[in-house]
Amino acid sequence: MIGAAAPLAVSGMTVAYRKKPVVQGVSFEAKKGELIGIIGPNGAGKSTLIKAILGLIPALEGEVRIYGKPYKQQRKLVGYVPQRESVDWDFPTHALDVVTMGRYGHLGLFRRPGRKEKELAFECLEKVGMAAFANRQIGQLSGGQQQRVFLARALAQDAALYLMDEPFAGVDAATEKAIVLLLDELKRQGRTVLVVHHDLTTVTEYFDSVLLLNGEKIAFGPTAAAFTPELLHRAYGGKLGFRMPVPTADSGE
Amino acid sequence: MLEMLNDPNLRWILFGSILLGLGNGIVGTFSYLRKMSLMGDVLAHAALPGICIAFMLTGVKEVWLFLIGAAAAALAASACTNLISRHSRIKQDAAMGIVLSVFFAIGIVLMTRIQHSEYGNQSGLDKFLFGQAASMTMGDVYALGGTALAVSLVCGLLFKEFKLISFDPAFGRGLGYRTAALEYTLLALVTVVVVAGIQAVGVVLVAALLITPAVAARYWTDRLATMTVLAGAFGAASGAAGTWISSGVSQLPTGPISVLAATALFGLSALLGVRRGLLSKLLLRRRAKRLWMLERQSNGDAGIAAAKGGGSARSIAERGRIG
Structure with a gap:
């Protein structure tokens, strides 16, 4: 029954855009309150995996269970932070308005966000240190600030499980620190967070567990066990099309 | 020219054009922000063969019959666009370019045939190319006004949802919104306002009334709600100007005048707009x-x-x- 209650259980996930699968037979199970880094080279299918879990792209095969039930029944428990480039930042809206969108799922059709939703959104902006920019047009924010607005929007969703697509990409040190603090707080509140991550130097510092991906699952487990030079070499070296006969080579950094 | 306001018939036509512009401006805001500006053009051009087929099948000149034909053809065109971009490597903009020209070509072929037939000259189909507000009857104006109001109402009710699918559809889907259904709703609204505007503005130019007011409105504000209202107002003003001038001066087509009025508003906005004007x-x-x-x-x-x-x-x- 432990398996049934897991915040996220993915089994046999296979996704293909064209003939060749981008993600193949990936299975793993996230524990409650775990910070998981999804690591792998470019084109390893990290973002694809997240999008398939969320049903944004169709999977050829595979099952996703959120706290034991299919994703469609549990949408409200799942928060999503897309890549920053996925939207047009010239859109006529301000930071607070974007964060308020995080409440739309709870509001449902036709109902408009009111004072309660806006107050909650403002609190979320405060948590990421963006309260001073609440009324700023989103195009006038720096890249890091935009990323924090996206995180605040995810916070406003008040989800139990978060999927974040490269939140650390192209942000400055201040934003990186703000994100790390936020991840720690989410963890303390017993929420589970999956983060697509690129910077290998910070993996051991940030994450409890690691999902090492290169089309298929290379490894999944506690960072100390899964984030080893040997396994990294398999994830990254294989991509380059050569394999060292001695698997102790110091690589992947 | 003010004395035409005393003519009750012209007053109604003016009223109809204002409502038409309003509906176009409001719906156009979302088309523009979703980077679907060309879609209105596709729907409008595709309406022409629909109008011709409706006339050939029934042989009567009934505006509501024409509009049904136009709407059916417009929906067929949008379905074609979706099919092409989904099942081939052709991108959406190219697909729209192809569909627009094919449908319009068929429309012109059919229209030429109709005009060379015995009852062709009475058909008045050529009016649908560039539009003629003066050809509208009282009933048309009522229908137009009702349509515009209904469309504005739907946009008001679904404002939050349309904002969501315009800004971040993937996030919206993650929240559990049926974004595809919302997108089709918006497409249906675009079809309705475009088809409604054909009689007054014509198939060739009606899409300009959809997009230009929205683009002009963007120069004045960074808020979507304000932009939507402003675009509606700009659309209404353009429609009014087009009808007014073309009914007052003989030999002036309504559609092009409306579009020129909208473009003038755009020029002023680009120059003087408080948010991002020059x-x-x-x-x-x-x-x-x-x-x-x-x-x-x-x-x-x-x-x-x-x-x-x-x-x-x-x-x-x-x-x-x-x-």
Whole structure:
């Protein structure tokens, strides 16, 4: 029954855009309150995996269970932070308005966000240190600030499980620190967070567990066990099309 | 020209055009922000064969029959566009380009045939190319007004949802919204306003009334709600100007005049718009430069004063910053 209650259980996930699968037979199970880094080279299918879990792209095969039930029944428990480039930042809206969108799922059709939703959104902006920019047009924010607005929007969703697509990409040190603090707080509140991550130097510092991906699952487990030079070499070296006969080579950094 | 307001018939036509412009401007805001500006053009051009087929099948000149034909053809065109972009490597914009021209070509072929047939000259189909507001009857105006109001109402009810699918559809889907259904709703609304506008503005230009007011409105605000209302107002003004001028002066087509009016509003907005207009950008830059120069100057003074051992250095610097 432990398996049934897991915040996220993915089994046999296979996704293909064209003939060749981008993600193949990936299975793993996230524990409650775990910070998981999804690591792998470019084109390893990290973002694809997240999008398939969320049903944004169709999977050829595979099952996703959120706290034991299919994703469609549990949408409200799942928060999503897309890549920053996925939207047009010239859109006529301000930071607070974007964060308020995080409440739309709870509001449902036709109902408009009111004072309660806006107050909650403002609190979320405060948590990421963006309260001073609440009324700023989103195009006038720096890249890091935009990323924090996206995180605040995810916070406003008040989800139990978060999927974040490269939140650390192209942000400055201040934003990186703000994100790390936020991840720690989410963890303390017993929420589970999956983060697509690129910077290998910070993996051991940030994450409890690691999902090492290169089309298929290379490894999944506690960072100390899964984030080893040997396994990294398999994830990254294989991509380059050569394999060292001695698997102790110091690589992947 | 003001005396035409005394003519009850013309007054109704004017009223109809204003409502039409309003509906177009409001719906157009979302088309523009979803980067689907060309879609309105596709739907409008595709309406022509629909109108012709409706006439050939029934042989009667009934506006509501024409509009049914137009709507059916427009929906077929949008389905074609979706099919092409989904099942081939052709991108959406190219697909729209293909569909637009094919449907329009079929429309022109059919229209030429109709006009060379015995009852062709009475068909009045050529009016649908560039539009003629004066050809509208009272019933048309009622239908137009009702349509525009209904469309505006739907946009008001689904404002939050349309904002979501315009800004971040993937996030919306993650929230559990049926984004595909919402997108089709929006597409249906575009079809309705475009088809409704064909009689007054014509298939060739009606899409301009959809997009231009929205683009103009964007120069004045960074808020979606304000932009939507403003685009509606701009659309209404353009429709009014087009109808008014073309019914007052003989031999002027309504559609092109409306579009020129909308374009004039766009030009003014691009120049004078408070948010991102050319003039406000220029003023802002000049002000920033002046402030910078002032600050540098005062810092320079402060440096000299400090070198002389004067205690007033800070006060000078502060004065400079306030200025």
